[in-house]
Amino acid sequence: MKRIIVCVKPVPDPKHWHKVSMDPVTMTLKRAGIPSIINPLDKHALEAALSVRDIRGGEVVLLSMAPPFATSNLKEGLAMGADRAVLLSDPAFAGSDTLATSLILAAGCQWIGDFDLVFLGNFSIDGSTAQVCSQLAEFLHLPNVMHVIDMKWQENDKIIIIQKIEQGYVKLEATLPVVLSVRKELNKPRYVPFTGILAAESKEIKVLSNEDLGVDSSSIGLEGSPTKMAGLELRRFERAKERLAGSIEEIVAKLADKIYQCNIS
Amino acid sequence: MSSNGCKGIWVFAEQRGGELHGVSLELLGKANELAQGIGCAVTAVLLGHNITSHAKTLVNHGADIVLVADDPLLKHYRVLPYSYVIEYLIKEYQPEVLLMGATAMGVELAPRVAAKLKTGLSAHCIDLKLDREGKLLQVVPGWEGGVIATIACPAHRPQMATVMPGIMRALSPTEKTGQIIEVKVSLTDKNLGPEVLEVKTEKPAGRPLEQAEIVVAGGWGVGNEEGWKTIEQLADVLGGSVGATRPAVDEGWVEEGQMIGQSGKTVRPTLYIAVGISGVMHHVVGMDQSKEIISINTDANADIFEVSDVIVVEDFKKVVPKLIKEIEARQKVCK
Ligand SMILES: Cc1cc2nc3c(=O)[nH]c(=O)nc-3n(C[C@H](O)[C@H](O)[C@H](O)COP(=O)(O)OP(=O)(O)OC[C@H]3O[C@@H](n4cnc5c(N)ncnc54)[C@H](O)[C@@H]3O)c2cc1C
Numbered sequence: 001m002k003r004i005i006v007c008v009k010p011v012p013d014p015k016h017w018h019k020v021s022m023d024p025v026t027m028t029l030k031r032a033g034i035p036s037i038i039n040p041l042d043k044h045a046l047e048a049a050l051s052v053r054d055i056r057g058g059e060v061v062l063l064s065m066a067p068p069f070a071t072s073n074l075k076e077g078l079a080m081g082a083d084r085a086v087l088l089s090d091p092a093f094a095g096s097d098t099l100a101t102s103l104i105l106a107a108g109c110q111w112i113g114d115f116d117l118v119f120l121g122n123f124s125i126d127g128s129t130a131q132v133c134s135q136l137a138e139f140l141h142l143p144n145v146m147h148v149i150d151m152k153w154q155e156n157d158k159i160i161i162i163q164k165i166e167q168g169y170v171k172l173e174a175t176l177p178v179v180l181s182v183r184k185e186l187n188k189p190r191y192v193p194f195t196g197i198l199a200a201e202s203k204e205i206k207v208l209s210n211e212d213l214g215v216d217s218s219s220i221g222l223e224g225s226p227t228k229m230a231g232l233e234l235r236r237f238e239r240a241k242e243r244l245a246g247s248i249e250e251i252v253a254k255l256a257d258k259i260y261q262c263n264i265s
Numbered sequence: 266m267s268s269n270g271c272k273g274i275w276v277f278a279e280q281r282g283g284e285l286h287g288v289s290l291e292l293l294g295k296a297n298e299l300a301q302g303i304g305c306a307v308t309a310v311l312l313g314h315n316i317t318s319h320a321k322t323l324v325n326h327g328a329d330i331v332l333v334a335d336d337p338l339l340k341h342y343r344v345l346p347y348s349y350v351i352e353y354l355i356k357e358y359q360p361e362v363l364l365m366g367a368t369a370m371g372v373e374l375a376p377r378v379a380a381k382l383k384t385g386l387s388a389h390c391i392d393l394k395l396d397r398e399g400k401l402l403q404v405v406p407g408w409e410g411g412v413i414a415t416i417a418c419p420a421h422r423p424q425m426a427t428v429m430p431g432i433m434r435a436l437s438p439t440e441k442t443g444q445i446i447e448v449k450v451s452l453t454d455k456n457l458g459p460e461v462l463e464v465k466t467e468k469p470a471g472r473p474l475e476q477a478e479i480v481v482a483g484g485w486g487v488g489n490e491e492g493w494k495t496i497e498q499l500a501d502v503l504g505g506s507v508g509a510t511r512p513a514v515d516e517g518w519v520e521e522g523q524m525i526g527q528s529g530k531t532v533r534p535t536l537y538i539a540v541g542i543s544g545v546m547h548h549v550v551g552m553d554q555s556k557e558i559i560s561i562n563t564d565a566n567a568d569i570f571e572v573s574d575v576i577v578v579e580d581f582k583k584v585v586p587k588l589i590k591e592i593e594a595r596q597k598v599c600k
Contacts, residue, residue, distance in 0.1 A: 014512065017545075022408045029408065040515070099380060125511075128528050129388035131376035134344065138380035143345055143458030146373040161459065165281070165369040168466030170341075174459035219383075226385030230402055230417035235546075237553065240574040251577055252587045255559065256595060258575050259503065262479075262536045262557050 001058030003115040004049040006082065007105060007136070008064045010036035010073040011126040022232070029126065038073050041121025043080070043189040044182050048151070049119050050081045051187065056153070058116070059083045063108050065093055065101055071205050078200035079192045086112060090209040095222030098127070102135035104220055107213040109140055116157075120181040122146060133181035144179040145172060149186050272358065274300050275423065277351070277365040277374070278311040278323055278331070281342060282464060285319050288366030290326045290435035292428060296364060297327040297436060299395045306330055308360065312350055314340035317445075324443030327436045331445045332358075338452045342370055345458035348377040350450050355382060360423045362401050364393070367427040367528075375427050385418035386425040389527050391432060391550045401426065406527050406546035411571065413546065431475050431531040472506070474523060479505030480534045482525060482552070485512035486541020486562065487581065493518040495585045496540055502592045508532065510548050526551035540581045544569025561585070 012020050012034045021030050049060045062077045062085035064070050074085040088108045096104065109118060118140070123130035130146070137144030149169070150162035156175075163170045164183055210217065218224050244254045274296045279286040289309070296307045309328035311319055313335065320331040334350050355363065355378070363378070365371040367389050379386035391413075392404035400417055401424040407414040418424040474480065481503065483496035493513070500507045509519045510526065525532055526548040537555035542548060544560075544567055552558070553572050560573040561581045570576045577584060 017408075018543075020408050022412070022414065097385065098376065099383065099385065102380065123528075129376075130372045131379075131386060131388060134373055134375075134377040135380040138348075138377050143456070144373070144377070145344075145459060147369055160462070163369075165464075165466070167469050168464070170461060171463040171465075172459040173462055178459070226383070226418050226421040227387060227416050228385075228419055230400075230415040232407060232412055232414050235411050235413050237572040239558065239572055241570060241576055242574065243576040243578065248579070248583050248587060251579065252584060252591050255575070255577065255584070255588055256591045258557075258559060259536065259538075259592070260595070 001052065001056040001116055003059045003061060003112065004052055005061050005063050005109055005112060005115050005118045006042070006046045006049045006077070007118065007120040007132070008042040008046065008062050008073065008077055009039045009121075009124045010064065010066050010070045011039045011124055013037045014125060036069065036073060038076055039121050039124040039126075041123065041182065041184060044184050044186055045119035045121050046077055046080055046082060047187045047189040048180070048182055049117070050190065052117065061086060061112055061115075063105060063112065064088065065096075065104050065108065068207070074205050075200050076192065078203045078205070079196040080190060081196060082203075084203055085205045087205055087207045088213065089207055092210050092217060092221050095225065096220055097225035097227045098129050098131040099135055100220045100225045102132050103139055104213065104215055105132065105136050106139035107215045108208070109136070111208065111213060116176040118142075118177075118179040120179070122181045122183050130181075133179060137179035140179065142177055142179050143174065144181070145174060146181045148180050148182045151180075151186070273306045273308050273330075273360045274362040275308045275310055275360040275364065276328070277363065277371070278309040278319065279366055279368060279370055280311065280313050280316055280319060281370065282466065283313070283316060285322060286366055286368060286430070287435070288368060288371075288428070288430040289323070291430065291433040292364045292366065293323065293327040294435045295393055295428070295433040296362075299362070299393065302395050303397070303399060305361070308332060308358075310351065310354060312339050312347055317447075320445045322438070324441050324445070325438040329443050331443060332448055333445060334448050334450050336450060336452065338457065341461035341464060342374075343458055343461060344373050344377050345456060346452050347374055348381060349452065349455055351378050352381045353450060354448065355423060361399055362395075363423040363425045365425070365427050367429045371427050375425060379425050382421075382423070384421040384423060384425060386427070387416045387418075388427050390426045390428050391527060393426060393428070400424075406550050408546070411546065411568065429528070429531065474506050474508060474525075474530050475532055477506035477532065477534050479503045479536045479538075480508045480525070480532050480552070480555070481505050481538045481540065482508030482510070482542060483513055483518070483540045484510040484542035484548075486543070487513060487518070488541070490518055492541075492582065495581070495589070498589050499538070499585055502589055502596070505534070505536070508537075508552070510542055539569050539573070540585065542569050543567050544572065
């Protein structure tokens with residue numbers, strides 16, 4: 001195995017989501033001051049990469065497109081066991097939609113070079129689009145498989161992949177290089193060992209700007225993204241909003257009445 | 266194709282193992298509504314092998330045209346050949362809009378097609394509209410309580426969107442005539458990617474959540490597995506199904522298939538009981554069409570109360586166990 005790239009995205013910690021709002025102009029999230037965590041599924045992607053390295057060797061490189069604060073998230077990934085990290089950070093990247101993000105990540109993969117596998121989480125909890133795996137693979141001209149819940153190595157570096165679909169699965173046989181996005185069923189991310197935290201301090205986090213990557217500036221950032229924010233509106237609901245009052249016993253009795261009034265019990 | 270220059274609204278007709286996915290018929294329903302506004306044709310794009318018989322079903326559900334690509338290499342869905350064929354057809358016919366289901370297949374295929382064409386794609390839309398210039402407005406939940414956002418793709422074509430199953434309504438099928446066009450595609454010189462060795466699907470046991478008359482849904486506020494058991498018990502005595510928010514699924518209290526909202530299921534039961542759910546828009550869009558909504562939440566200002574008919578500001582742990590006993594007692598009296 002040569003090299004395994006793991007794409008990681010810092011996302012706002014869901015515990016603080018009530019503080020997140022959307023910029024009505026750019027439609028990007030306003031998240032200043034909200035702590036970020038590694039997108040949970042990306043830890044499963046990292047675990048997948050580390051377990052491939054455990055049996056087949058190779059180097060595990062973290063790749064993230066994010067503002068500079070993401071170095072703290074990358075450190076956590078390095079503490080989990082990744083060998084080094086590359087952070088793509090440039091004000092010109094801000095506001096990129098999934099297409100522009102994938103283009104930038106593809107440039108990052110090419111900058112790292114010489115890889116056999118790229119792992120991603122199936123989706124991020126803040127965007128939930130699940131679009132980056134296929135778009136990154138397209139820009140790398142590589143095949144991809146999403147919804148990965150199991151993988152087994154064959155001879156000649158072939159991999160048997162189990163892909164989850166509605167009410168079942170598809171069994172695929174892939175050759176390297178390939179881009180894979182994983183679901184949480186695939187594995188259980190390892191705990192960060194104490195020694196890992198110390199080791200992470202001496203591991204490299206290379207920060208690259210678009211000067212290093214040279215992605216066509218008309219295809220990135222807010223301007224270069226084909227999708228645009230078109231408007232925000234408040235949705236109003238016509239509901240009775242009847243608040244039940246009284247002692248718990250009274251509330252329970254009224255609730256039961258309401259349920260029976262629906263003519264379904 | 267119509268005279269006003271609109272080159273059509275396309276729906277990807279998803280089939281797996283020869284079975285058409287219901288979301289494709291739902292999207293045809295929506296496509297018809299969009300097309301009526303500006304008077305242009307609705308086209309279904311059907312890929313596979315020996316699947317031509319579905320073309321008639323698609324016509325009867327509102328497709329004016331069905332493009333059929335039938336090839337042994339397309340028998341099993343694979344992202345590479347499927348995206349080649351769709352890219353080719355789009356370049357050939359230049360549609361304005363392409364809609365796909367946000368299914369396991371759709372979420373893998375749609376972004377790959379969008380990347381090939383360098384066009385925009387919005388995921389998990391909860392509604393779609395066309396303005397007079399033919400601009401597709403893609404509606405998604407915003408972040409703050411009650412906010413809905415609209416996304417557009419003004420400068421690139423086709424305008425692409427994915428929609429979860431169960432959100433749009435299919436037209437009831439009527440006998441119609443449509444144009445069925447067989448298209449020839451050559452895939453022999455292409456890298457087709459991973460080989461499909463096996464496809465296994467099972468019919469789900471029990472009634473799907475979407476068809477339940479009563480849904481008892483729990484959220485993060487349920488707190489732990491023990492709390493979750495009371496949610497299940499309440500659903501049980503009422504003969505309903507259990508629903509959930511994303512945090513409850515992430516905690517592992519409940520299966521992902523029970524998640525309700527933008528990236529989960531859309532339900533329209535007669536009665537929806539929300540327990541320990543704050544009412545974030547991402548969740549609300551999956552349940553706000555319920556007939557009667559009862560919410561239990563400790564926070565008197567919870568957003569969920571805005572969409573509720575009956576409001577209980579209480580700790581669910583004090584209310585739900587007693588409610589279960591009360592319902593059981595009433596059921597005994599009735600018998
Ligand atoms: C792009 C995107 C897509 C998403 N898709 C979905 C989706 O499809 N479905 C979904 O559900 N979420 C989705 N989410 C997540 C969503 O934004 C919210 O985070 C989630 O719905 C909140 O779930 P919750 O109400 O259970 O948790 P919280 O928001 O944490 O609310 C918990 C509530 O419980 C109440 N509570 C606490 N203790 C008690 C008690 N003892 N008794 C009664 N009440 C109590 C609290 O007052 C609070 O209101 C999505 C997010 C994004 C960004």
